[in-house]
Amino acid sequence: MTAVRHRFAIVIAFVAALGVGTSAAAAESHTRTHTVAKGETLGGIAQRFGCSPDAIRRANKLRGDLIRIGQRLDIPDRCDGGGSEGKNEIVVHTVLPGDTLAGIAKRYGDDVDAIAQRNRKVLGKKRFLKVGQKLRIAPTKRVQPPxxxxxxxxxxxxxxxxxxxxxxxxxxxxxxxxxxxxxxxxxxxxxxxxxEGPEVRSAAVGRPQNGELVNAQQLPAGRSWYRRRPNRSWGTNETIQLLTEAFDAVRKKHPNCHDMAVGDISAKHGGRLAGHKSHQSGRDVDLGFYFAKQPKAGPKAFLDARNHPLDYEATWELLTELIGPSAAKSRVEYMFIGYPVQKKLYDWAKKHGVKKQTLDWMFQYPRGSRAMRGIIRHEPGHTHHIHVRFKCPKGDNKCL
Ligand SMILES: [Zn+2]
CATH class of the missing domain: 3.10.350.10 (LysM domain)
Incomplete structure (x- = not known):
């Protein structure tokens, strides 16, 4: 019995070593840069990028906190500490047969080096994995361990x-x-x-205007988004996954964009949510816009896109990430954006080479604010936030 166990451990260690080797080659330092603007502090910049001030000091060989306007700072692609809501939630992953560090990192959206660093007492310098080891992981994607x-x-x-x-x-x-x-x-x-995935899948039941949510998943605290009300941040597994992947994708392409302001999704068990007609089954979410310069009140408040200049690149990235490549494949049923803001986005996209054909199925604009066309539709009051309604998740038979 012991002999068998022993051999088992060696196999795993070997697989683990291979995993580390390949990922180390792929994990060259991807850094973003940030140009210091008037009024910014090292601490503020650190918080905005989800880093500790120390991590930024190290990356730029800074001795103290002194930074100059116009100075370019390297921002580590991933760094521990900081973040708009403090540190990411930590989950414990028990090492399974066949696990590699690279595989674990990918599964949770964490980073190989960050995992090794966080678990250095368990893994040691050689980073050997053994079945049954408990690793502390900071997921950006999937919260549930397999x-x-x-x-x-x-x-x-x-x-x-x-x-x-x-x-x-x-x-x-x-x-x-x-x-x-x-x-x-x-x-x-x-x-x-x-x-993979949760033991008991979530289910959206009934209509967004008259429904409930079973086995909801809560939007975790994140590096690229801000939860305005965590107790109203419950959604289906699909909603949470699509949102977190989209926010992270936007931040990756546009490192200087501010945190996305996430408003209400649903209550833990769905049902009526004060202040909304829908948001009852975990498929609806209110999102802020990305602004060229984050207004003082953001991302804690939604701000009107008619009065604050948009970060069009980042906002466009968010729309395309969520909506997907075509009407048929879209995971989004509707996106409600006020007609004047639709016009701004439409005009920007047209000017930047997005095909008319694409704009036609994405936008209701310019057919009038009552036209029943396009995924993006007008609703009164939606110039200061985007309301996204996802399609019913596959397999949720009671979802309407
Ligand atoms: Zn809404």
């Missing part, structure tokens, strides 16, 4: 079919069960699978 499913082989099963059912590959299953010979599996044998 869960174990003990699968009992049934008549007619093939590894391929089991893999497909759990969105794994056959080689994933082999890695997860190194002690078992897949050619010798018999009916009644069990294999262990580690499956």
């Amino acid at each position: 869960r174990k499913v003990r699968y009992k082989i049934e008549a007619g099963d093939t590894l391929g079919a089991i893999a497909a059912r759990y969105e794994l590959t056959v080689s994933d299953i082999k890695r997860m069960n190194p002690k078992k010979d897949p050619r010798r599996l018999r009916i009644g044998d069990t294999i262990d699978l580690w499956v």
Whole structure:
């Protein structure tokens, strides 16, 4: 028994070492730069980029806090500490057979070096992973660690079919069960699978105007967004994933953009939400705009896009990230934006080479504020925020 365990650990350590090797090559220092503007402080800049002041000092070999207007600062792509809501939430990941540091980092949207640093007491300098180790992870994507499913082989099963059912590959299953010979599996044998995502999926039930939300997921605190009301930041798994991926994608392309202001999504169990007609089933969210210069009140308040100059590049990136490549493939059912702001965005996009054909299916504009066309529609009151309604998640049969 001990001999078998021992061999098991070596296999894992070997896989882990390979993982670290490849990721180290890929993780060259991607840095962003920021030009210091009037009135900015090192602490303020640090907070804005989700870094600690120390991390910025180190990246720029600064001794103290003194910075000059016009000075260009390197901002580490990922750094611990800071952030608009303090540190990211930490989840504990238990190392599974077949895990690599690179794989874990990718799964949670964390960084290999950041994980190694945070867990240096567990991993040591060589960063060897062993099954069962507990690692502290700061997820930017998926909050839920994978869960174990003990699968009992049934008549007619093939590894391929089991893999497909759990969105794994056959080689994933082999890695997860190194002690078992897949050619010798018999009916009644069990294999262990580690499956991504929450144990109990969320479900949107009923209509956005008269519905509920089951097993909701809360939007985590993030590096690129600000939750205005965490207790109203509950959505379906799909809503939370689409939002966090979109915010991170915008920040990656436009490192100088401010944090996205996230307003209400839904209450933990959905249902009526004071101040809204919809937002009842975890598919609706109110978002601020990206502004050229973050107004003083932002991102805690929504500000009117008619009076504050937009950061068009970042706002456009957000729209396209959320809406996707075509009307048919879009995960968004509607996006409500006030007609005058639609015009601004439409004109900007047209001027910057977006095809008319694309604008036609994206925007209601210029067909009039009552036209039943386009994903982006007019609603009164939506010049200071964007209301996004996602389509019903696949498999949510009671979602209307
Ligand atoms: Zn709304």
